Amino acid sequence: MNNIKKKKVDPFTLEIVKDSLNAIGEEMFYALARTSMSPIIYEVLDYATGLTDSKGQLLTQGNGVTGFIGMLTFMVKETVEKFNKNGDLKPGDIIIINDPYGGGGSHLSDVGLVMPIFYRGELIAFSANKAHWTEVGGKDPGSWTVDSTEIFQEGLQFPCIKLYDEGKLNQPLVEIIRANVRFPDLSLGDMWAQVAALRTGEKRFIELCDKYEKDTVLTTINHLLDASEKVTRNQLTELPQGTFEAVDYIDDDGIGNGPFKVQVKVTITEDQFVCDFRGSHPQVLGPINCSYTALMSAVRTIFLAITNPSQDVNDGVFRPLEVIVDKKSIFSAERPAAVSTYWETMLYGADLIWKALAPVLSHRLSAGHLLSVCGVVLSGLHQDTKEPFLIVEPSVGGWGAGEGMDGATGQFCIGDGETYNVPVEVAETRYGVLIDEYSLHTDGAGAGKNRGGSGVIRSYRALSDNQTVTATFGRHKFLPWGFNGGKDGSRNQFEIVKANGEIDGPFGKYARYPLNKNDVVRLITATGGGYGDPLSRSSDKVLFDVRSGYITVQQALEDYGVVINPDTSEVERFTAERQEKGLA
Amino acid sequence: MRVATDIGGTFTDLVYVDHQGRVGVAKSNTTPPNFEQGVIDVIHRSEIPVQEIETFIHGTTVIINALTERKGAKTGLITTKGFRDVLEIGRGNRPDLFNVRYKKPAPFVPRHLRQEVEERLNYKGDVLTPLHKEQVKAVIQEFKKNGVEAIAVSYLHSYANPTHEQETVAIIKELWPDVFVTASHEVTKEWREYERTSTTVLNSYVKPIASSYVDRLESKLSDIDTEGSRYIMQSNGGTTTFQQSKSTPINMIESGPVAGIFGAAILGQLIGEENIIAFDIGGTTAKCSLIDGGEVKVTTDYHIEKTGLTAGYPIKVPVVDIVEIGNGGGSIAWIDDAGSLKVGPESAGAMPGPVAYGRGGTEPTTTDANLITGRLSPKNFEQFVEMENVRQAVEEKVAKNFGISVEEAALGIIRIANSNMLNALKLISVRKGYDPRDFSLVAFGGGGSMHALALAKELGVRKVIVPVASPVFAAWGMLMTDLRHDYIQTFIRRTDDVNIKELNHEWTSIESNAYAQYQDEGIEANKVIFSRFADMRYVGQEHTVKVPVPNGEINQDTLAEMTTRFHHAHEHHFTFKLDGAATEIVNLHVIAFGTVQKPELAKLELVDGTAEDAFKEVRPVLYEEHGWIDTKVYDRNLLSTEVTIEGPAIVEEASASTVIYPGQALTVDLYGNLIIETGV
Secondary structure, X not given: OOOOOOOOOOHHHHHHHHHHHHHHHHHHHHHHHHHOOOHHHHOOOOEEEEEEEOOOOEEEEEEOEOOOOOOHHHHHHHHHHHHHHHOOOOOOOEEEEOOOXXXXXXXXXXXXXXXXXXXXXXXXXXXXXXXXXXXOOOOOOOOOOOOOOOHHHOOOOOOOEEEEEOOEEOHHHHHHHHHHOOOHHHHHHHHHHHHHHHHHHHHHHHHHHHHHOHHHHHHHXXXXXXXXXXXXXXXXXXXXXXXXXXXXXXXXXXXOOOOEEEEEEEEEOOOOEEEEOOOOOEOOOOOOOOOHHHHHHHHHHHHHHHHOOOOOOOHHHHOOEEEEOOXXXXXXXXXXXXXXXXXXXXXXXXXXHHHHHHHHOOOOOXXXXXXXXXXXXXXXXXXXXXXXXXXXXXXXXXXXXXXXXOOOOOEXXXXXXXXXXXXXXXXXXXXXXXXXXXXXXXXXOOOOOEOOOOEEEEEEEEOOOOEEEEEEOOOOOOOOOOEOOOOOOOOOEEEEEOOOOOEEEEEOEEEEEEEOOOOEEEEEOOOOOOEOOHHHOOHHHHHHHHHHOOOOHHHHHHOOOEEEEOOOOEEEEEOHHHHHOOOO | OEEEEEEOOOEEEEEEEXXXXXXXXEEEEOOOOOHHHHHHHHHHHHOOOHHHOOEEEEEOOHHHHHHHXXXXXXXXXXXXXXXOOHHHHOOOOOOOOOOOOOXXXXXXXXXXXXXXEOXXXXXXXXXXXXXXXXXXXXXXXXXXXXXXXXXXXXXXXXXXXXXXXXXXXXXXXXXXXXXXXXXXXXXXXXXXXXXXXXXXXXHHHHHHHHHHHHHHHHHHHHHXXXXXXXXXXXXXXXXXXXXXXXXXXXXXXXXXXHHHHHHHHHHHHHHOOOOEEEEEEOOOOEEEEEEEXXXXXXXXXXXXXXXXXXXXXXXXXXXXXOEEEOOOOOEEEEEOOOOOEXXXXXXXXXXXXXXXXXXXXXXXXXXXXXXXXXXXXXXXXXXXXXXXXXXXXXXXXXXXXXXXXXXXXXXXXXXXXXXXXXXXXXXXXXXXXXXXXXXXXXXXXXXXXXXXXXXXXXXXXXXXXXXXXXXXXXXXXXXXXXXXXXXEEEEEEEOOOOOHHHHHHHHHHHHHHHHXXXXXXXXXXXXXXXXXXXXXXXXXXXXXXXXXEOOOOOOHHHHHHHHHHHHHHHHHHHOOOOOOOOEEEEEEEEEXXXXXXXXXXXXXXXXXXXXXXXXXXXXXXXXXXXXXXXXXXXXXXXXXXXXXXXXXXXXXXXXXXXXXXXXXXXXXXXXXXXXXXXXO
16 A cells, blocks of 8 residues: 555554544544534434545444445445546545445435545545435435335436535536435535535544654554454454355335345355355345445444444454345345335345354344334424424334343334434424324233343324325334244334224335324334243243233243233243243 | 532542631541541541531532442332333434444333323423323322332423423322422423433432431531531532432432532632633543633533443433543553553552552553653552552553563553543544633643643643642532522424513523522522523524523513524534524523622732742653653642742642643642643
8 A cells, every 4th residue: 555664653652543543533423413404414323434545445434323334435445446547536526426336325315425635645545424315306305215116216316426626616516416406405514514524534634644654644554454354353263163044035125026035145264254145136126125335334234243343443344254146136236226215125134144143143143123224204284383394213123132131122223323213202392293102012022031122112193184104114024033942023014093993004114105183103113033942031030021011921821831820910830841841 | 617528439528718718628538338427537537627617518429329339219100101111212222333232221110110190291281181190099009019119200291381290299299208209390391201201210219318318417417516508519510408409319410520620610710711621530530521711511411321332321400511531540551352552441440449559459550650650659659559569560461462661561551541531632622613722721630630731732732720639629619619500491482483471481480480499498589690591403403502691581682692692602513504594492591509608719828939949859750752851859738839840840749740741831820729831
């Protein structure tokens, strides 16, 4: 890399420069939230910021969600590929890119910006970020929907072009954006916030070179990547070696096709971790197709969970990782496949590896969880102000049990992260709804020595006529898996309880279901899978679960072999089956 | 005489100021679990005439300890039907993004003790379903059966209308007068049901412990014949009466730490510094807070046990905004998986403590590194320091790894610790849009003055102040406090649409509540001073910005003024403003101070002295950029006012050491504070 003079740097300077790089990453992350005007950025933290070296190797990344972990580096590599062959990149350039099929793409709503960083005329690094814009145009408000069939219905495409040329803004491009999106102030506001964050990164990186000398910084970067690689390789040697497989099914594509078979073969050796998704279903007509880099994000997410979840992330960590996939598969869709709800498939990329390895890595992995983002779009007029409102939100649900732990209740799925639900009191003030309940969905699924965590029920009662709800709840037909003898969890679903008492549903995906005053949509999320033989769950815990209402007296008997007197709430005896196993 | 006592992890500190404005200090061991004994011990140790104590102010860790050690009462929760699980669901966030075995914080009330009753308000506070009183009675029976000791009541939208909560509490008090009870509107009137419920539950959870502690302390104080007013330090930077502290003990959660921050602001007023970064290094952590224009920032975004890896528990009471990191004198130096040197967050604590303490500690700490580099002197420790053990620990655990000398390793530990602390200092300043060059750094706590000069230089701060009584500065801060209550009322209205009469009524009603509360506490109305604020935002946003609001009758002009101030404040905090965009009020916030008579601090007598009068010794000290330098060491207690010392130099006092770098200069001001120009 670069004209780096091999430099001996003392270990503490190395550490301090490394820390400074991470601090720059954090500052860029914070700067973007601080200057953004969209709730999805500064509340849901649906964005990522980072630094790469001059070749696009990720050095540090700030994340609010896991979904972008495989994307920044590919955006930069695409930029290098396209512009830097002839030295086309200049100080002050900023590139904009959201092409789903290459260059770190996911769906059009996730817009990336890349800025080269020069030090005394030499290209030494890149500052990059990617953020979910509230609007990029397309056929439906909010730009994502469950029934698009080609990319052209999903919004504006930015095919890796210059937004700034040597610091000069490409004004015509800004005008095109303004003309093509529904809330241009929000989208452009986010774009300016992204630009500000990139420049913060550039400024701090240059300051770092001024302070410690460029060669020290570049030496530290190599050291950082190598040290992280070493940590990961050490971890690999502690993993079981061999080949592990899993198969699963995606419900449907939202427009009536499916289910679709997906599969993985994971091969772990002392120095490689290979995920082979070949044989998975080809790309489909509905918008659940996943791009290669979105798959990469999913794989990296679970790879981190397996190797070392809490370490600092850079490309050194991922050097031993290889991903193989057929062309034009549901995991590597090509133009012009619809991709707007790509996460329904992307998260299977993580879940398949998770499922294949959980039985042999029960100290690092838990059982299957709700898996779906369970995204909801609810719109209408507020009953008091008569102004339009729009709810766009993910839902929390149950997580799987694991060795030594019951599953967590009511958490966002693996694709989210530092994501927050909307408080009932805030929702009822802003939106034209009353929330009838927000409670745990205690269906008692996911039985096991350790029990799967409960999903939730969240019920929106429409307070005005002519509202509509669109929702995509994956894992509606195929359940969160249990392991090592633990039972499967339950499914995600939603149903409509009309004002007259009639019930419609349950559904997994539905576009624009009409709601009138006092109709209720009940959003019900999955209970996670269980771990271990339920008959071996301690009877104290079974009793506590019954008293807490997590399971019924009937389930205590049938799943756990514990007979509990419903009147006294005391354990009376154990079934023969439980006793046979010597588990009292 | 005003006396303040502050309970810390190791020591209980006392600072007093007498009628002549003279300040004195004392220290004694902290005495868990009977913390009140340590307070009495330190009063005796100080040899102050107890009958002369007119005002007694107290800071305590009893509340935070009860929470972190899970020693509180068995608590039951009553909620609106359909919402008992809100406490368990929380917000659903997962800070440890890539950990699929993330353990969600367990609720303080298990599900079977969370009971629902029929009642419902809408967001405006209108009753949709009246309170089902029979169900409340049934729940009480259920709780009695289960041995519940404290009850929390939290209903939806009670910030808009507390009637149902009040009715419920009345029923509980009638049927079960002995049980401890908290209704959510008594601790916070802000929206967001999870946060409000969590706060209410935690208040009830610590209520029995707080009551018994405050009662025991009160009776011990009476036993030794102290009279006068007694106050307890709250997390908002003000005090309250013993009586009030028992009903909302959760307000004491950061009782001690905030007093130091508040003290830094008061010190600033005294010596004409408005912009201050307050910086406190203790045994386990370093804390910092930014004071802008004399204003100590107070927020309700407080959590316990929240880290980068776990969500923790929200407590929506006003707490001074502090950033805290796991880096103190006792922080342990270690090598991570990647072979890098790390310092903290694990601490050797008070037991066994650093290797230097000779209590069996074998892990090298920041304190040990400071000894090896000559920044601390073994002679300045209470016990004998076996330097060979200290050196050996650094050799074994750090130096060997890198093939370097013990001294280089020790300096490495200090540099890494400084790097951690620098990041915390940047977090509250540069990253919030403040320029450190506009600020002075006030350094206190046992380790504050040792690291402050290096950090200030790096950060670009020009002046560092090491206050009098710096190792016990939190107690000093308490001496300077007034009573303070914060009233925050969620009141969501668009500024272009708000009914001015209603708004005025709301302010007046908050302020009459405050008068009433102070009357109960024996403070006359003419001693009560109000500061009004509004939390405002652009319509559609979630986050708010606090904007000062003029006192008195609000009219169209003052409303316009509020909006203008909001635009400015928003631009300052978030880099942009949206002229012409609709704005709204989210919360009304009134700070009510109950002002009390405070003695003026006396200036020290001018003595014609020179630095040489305080000279102790010359010893070699290892500096980052200069290597070993023979450095003059001075005794702080012997330094005369207005003396100047050029760096490199070290100024020692009991429990602290100020390390001055080459090119820096120290003077002693008329109050005895060390003022150091950092050479930036």
